[in-house]
Amino acid sequence: MNVERSSKFVAMADSVSGAVVSVLHYPGFDIDIGRGELLVEERPMALRPKTFALLLHLARHPGRLLGRSELIEAVWRDVVVTDDSLVQCVSELRAALCDRNQRLIRTVPRRGYIFDVRPIGSVSREGLDLPAPSRSRAFNGDVVSPEWVREAVPEHSPGGLVDVVAKRGASLNPGSTGTERASSPRSARAAGNLPAQMPPLYGRAEDIAALEGFLQVSPVVSVVGPGGIGKTRVAKAVAHVLRDDYADGVWLVELASLVDGQLLVPTVARVFGHQITLGATGLMSLVQLVKDRRLLLLLDNCEHVLEQAADLVTQIVAAAPGVRALVTSQEPLHIDQEQIFRLDALAVPTSANETAALDYGAIQLFVARAQAADPEFTIDRSNASDVVEICQRLDGIPLAIEFAAARGAVLGIQGLRRRLDERLRLLAGGRRTALPRHQTLRGALQWSYGLLTAPEQTVFDRLGVFMGTFSLEAAQCVASDQLIDSWAVIDHLASLVDKSLVMVEGGETPRYRLLESSRAFALEQLTSTGSLDATRRRHAEALAESLTGDDPFEEPLARIRRIAPDLDNVRAAVAWALGPTGDRQIAVELAAATDMLWDARGFNDEGARLYRTIEPWVNESMPTRLAARFWFAIADLRMRTQTRRQAASALKAAHLFRCLNDRFGVFRSMTLAVYQFAMLADRDAAKAALTEAEALCDDAWPSWLQTSISLCRVLFAYYIDGKPGEAKRIANSALQGHRCGDSFFGDRCELMLPACDLLEGDFASALRHCNRILDSSSVTESVLLRSQTLIMSGAALVHLGDIEAAEPALRSACTLSMHASGPMTCPYCYVAQLLVRQGRLADAARIIAWIDNRRLQANNDYRDWIPPHAVFSYEQARNVVDSAFTREERDRLASEGAQLSVEQVTAMAFPRQ
Structure with a gap:
């Protein structure tokens, strides 16, 4: 649901009361804040703590749209969860409140929830609340004339x-x-x-x-x-x-x-x-x-x-x-x-829990139509992921879902999912009583397309090359030509938005998108006119230029926020550039401009694969500046599985920037080299890189560059000199006047503080620092930052004896780090200690054996090097395990552990409940 000039969302109170309230009274139920209890008709309802916390947050903001991310942050601040956890809690609340019709807790598709009831006499009403819907009576259906x-x-x-x-x-x-x-x-x-x-x-x-x-x-x-x-x-x-x-x-x-x-x-x-x-x-x-x-x-x-x-x-x-x-x-x-x-599309779940999925309108419609074609159809664990993916790829559009569900009886659910790329041919055969244009998906799109002017059709067709959302500037670059200038594109885009063929994604800077079925139709039109390849080239060129930007001093966190929404467009542009009609130089330009994009979206492993593919093309034939930027991107990738390769890439970038007399480029490259060599504990190389970077730094440059030098000094003191106190002093000095979340390198200095605390044994301080970082806005914009913070948070909690809180933190850290920095060994040192505290000594022994095996095969890669703050936990767990088993038992468990994959180790450590 999206409302324009709405009288509903006006000046609602933000909280239940300015005074301290112990019990909130509503028609039919009460919320006892002091006891943490929901009473329905004076009967207490059994709610899990997180479910009650969600209810309390909703009650504090009656009448206001609360986004999913806000609710997840409010209730699960200390752990990482998916939308399914939120949906499950909402379902529990609705069941407890007998709110089957969603009159109390209303879902706003794709956006969040509204708690649409207020305490009796406790909040002044500003603006207009929706009245209860009228109760109509059924009658015989004759057409009646007054x-x-x-x-x-x-x-x-x-x-x-x-x-x-x-x-x-x-x-x-x-x-x-x-x-x-x-x-x-x-x-x-x-x-x-x-x-x-x-x-x-x-x-x-x-x-x-x-x-x-x-x-x-x-x-x-x-x-x-x-x-x-x-x-x-x-x-x-x-x-x-x-x-x-x-x-x-x-x-x-x-x-x-x-x-x-x-x-x-x-x-x-x-x-x-x-x-x-x-x-x-x-x-x-x-x-x-x-x-x-x-x-x-x-x-x-x-x-x-x-x-x-x-x-x-x-x-x-x-x-x-x-x-x-x-x-x-x-x-x-x-x-x-x-x-x-x-009117928005039907809500679609983000993951495939079959029970939670049935709370979503798109899934409910699919199941109803599938059962009309096949009464035996049910959604269960075997097909839930396919059904969810089908509804996601159809954007929750009811007409498309109805067509798809009907085809499922013939093709099977998996066959239907596999053939969705042919959707314009596949999704046909609607009800004979429907309008002709609603009997096929192509017919519905052709009807809308026919209402456009010729220039609007051209712009619409060209926008089909965008994946996901796109900016106004990108639309102007791709859709304009000699006949349609960039200003005309703005007018035509506005008209397409008006006609519901282009959707607007709200935010400080609006972005736009086509529904996937509309996009498929637009690409079909481009193909029929022979314009597809040329438009894809224009899209890739425009994207590479936009991602690169024109400000060499752009602060990295600001850059992340600017480029992060374009991940899907990068994927589409790269697919074209690597394809048979693509362009290798454009592929290199795209790769060189995406170093920080992959971490922002949690796909550093994908970025590493892309760079590996493109690397052989970066030779003497490539422009020097482009080659320098490419090697810098490899060095700057937040994938910490091949540190030596990244260190070498930083030195290559520095050499090429020197050839260009680019002092700033050399400086940035050497700061990256310090980081990589510090991870490798290579004192001489790290010292040489730090000395050169310090000599190049210019006081006229923006202050964030001074912070990047400070981070280099922190890393050297901690990893090379082994002086956590000195590292902490430098970090705190750099952080003066810094707020967590407003500077990329400031946040990395902040991250070193709990590392120092862990090494010094101040676990309470480490946990406070971790919580501060997890509360910041920037933690959502770097999966690596979040995973490393959760690792140290879990470590502190284990040492403090809070095993219940440590387990979800470490589970999330292990899952996130897989894509954020590769399958690192470090978090499993704390996992082993956690299992020891839980009394799961055999599993702890298997994990220790797995760690030992990876260290033997490491070749000094960062993923298998245990940082100083993890060594103590590893040794503590190992000592307990060694004393708990006989030599024969230890050998057997070691043999079992050494053969495990990282996925198997993770599954063993954190079995599904």
Whole structure:
């Protein structure tokens, strides 16, 4: 759900109360903060501590959209969890509160949750809360015409409509009073032409509730979204719920088959059973017909008659204050008083827990349609990951999901997933009663595409080469040419957003994206015109230039934040550059510009594979500056599995920058060399690199470069000289005036403080430093920073005896470090000590044997070198294990451990609960 000019989200209170509160009272339940207890109808409900913590955070922010990341940070600050943990807690809360219809805790697809209830008398209401939805009564479904229509229909008019409505005075006219509404008799049944029963909807409860509220305050509400997203079904469901709230009925006008906008007015009149002529007099006649009435007019599928629909609705709401208009369209009407409601796709889970997945509308719809084709179908552990991936790749679009589920009975779920790349051919065969354009996915996209101007079509086609989101500047570079300049691209992009063919991702700097099915259609259009390869080249060139940037002094953390959203685009551009029609130099340019991108997204191993592929192409034929940047990227990659190679790459980069007389480039390269040689404990090489870097540093350069030198000195003192006190002194001096999260090298200095504490045995201080880093914003932008912090946090917790908290920290650290820096041995030293504390001595012995085996094969790689702060834990665990078993037992366990892979070791240490 995405709301424009919404009256719902205004000035809500941020907390339950400014005073200290022990119990919060709600209708039907209480939250006892002091006891950490939820009481429903005075009965205590058993909630896990994390579930109650989630409830408390929701209760502190009633009426406010709380993002998933915010909730996860609030409840699981000390550990790393997936969205599934949050979904599970929400499910438990809804079960405890009997909130099956999601009226208390509402899901906002792809965004988060809203706690839509407030304590009784404890919070002042600012703005407007949504009222409870009306309760409609089912009836036999006949089309019923109220008396006002019957009186207006000539005797010869076809239809023979019969009036069964006793007019009631209830009105949504803001000018009417509550007394007037209460004094009017209620109709025996509501007028209108809606069917008595509506098909079930999945995952739309919050959308329907929001639209009900908007119709209370807005005379015109437009439900806007791309084709197939479910606008018609949602609007009909809202109209069905509200049918008893309008004395003169709810009237549906279906416009999809209307080929001439001039026929709009007669078509609407005909629904009322009234015959009128074309032209301005016809519109005036229609306005006169409804001006004193209280009704809801639902205009469905207006995008191809937008101008005429806007005129009709404007005239009606201006003259008829009792009329509400609910419109569905791919594009807003753009008229006064219009409330725009952009309908989002159905929510899709991020992982494949079959129980949690069923809380998501996309999965519910898929299962329902799959069971319609095959009554034996169920979602279980064997197919949950495939079903989730199918719904993810279909962007949660209901029409596409329905097609896919129907095909699943023929292809099987795995076969369906494998063939999704052929989606425009695969997803066909919709219901025969559906609109022709909704009988195939291509038909739905072709309908929307046909409403565009030729330049809009061109821009749309070219945007198809983007993967994931893209910036406005990138869109201008890729979509402009001699006929469409960069300013025109902005206009056409805005129009595509308006028409729901391009989605907007909110944020400080907006980014844009095409739904995957729309992207496949755009690529098909590019292919048919022979423009695909040229557009992909333009995309790769623009991306390489954008990632490189034009500011050599850009602070690394700022750079990470700027380039991190483009990972998917890098993958697409690299795939083209490495392909048969690609360009090797562009591939090198892309690789040279992505050194910090991989760590920001947690895929350093992927970056390492890319660099290995491209490295043979970097020879004398490459421009010197490009080659220097490439070797710098290898040295700067946060993949700490081949430290010697990275150190050599730093020296290569420095040499090439010297050839270019680039003092700054040499300086940056030598600071990287210090880091790598410190990891290798190579005193002479580290000292030489540090001395050169210090000599090159210029006081006129930005201050973050001074901090990078300080980090080099910290590393030398800690790893080379073995002086944690001196390292801590230098780090603290560098951190004066620094806030965690505002400087890349400052954060790395901060990270060395718990390392020093661990080496000195001050475990409480180490834990405080780790918690400070984990609370910072930058920890989410570097998987390596997070994994290393969790390693030391877990170590401190083990030493402090808090085994319950240490286990999830170390589990997360081991998982994250696999992609962040390679399968490092270091965290498993603490894991061995953890298992000893848990009494799992045999498993601890196997892990120690695995560590020993890797050290024998290490060749001085960083991954198998145990840093000073881990040696004590390793030795402590080894001593306990050696004294617990006989020689024969130790030999057997050692043999078993030496044969394990890192994945097997991790699974053994942290078995699934």
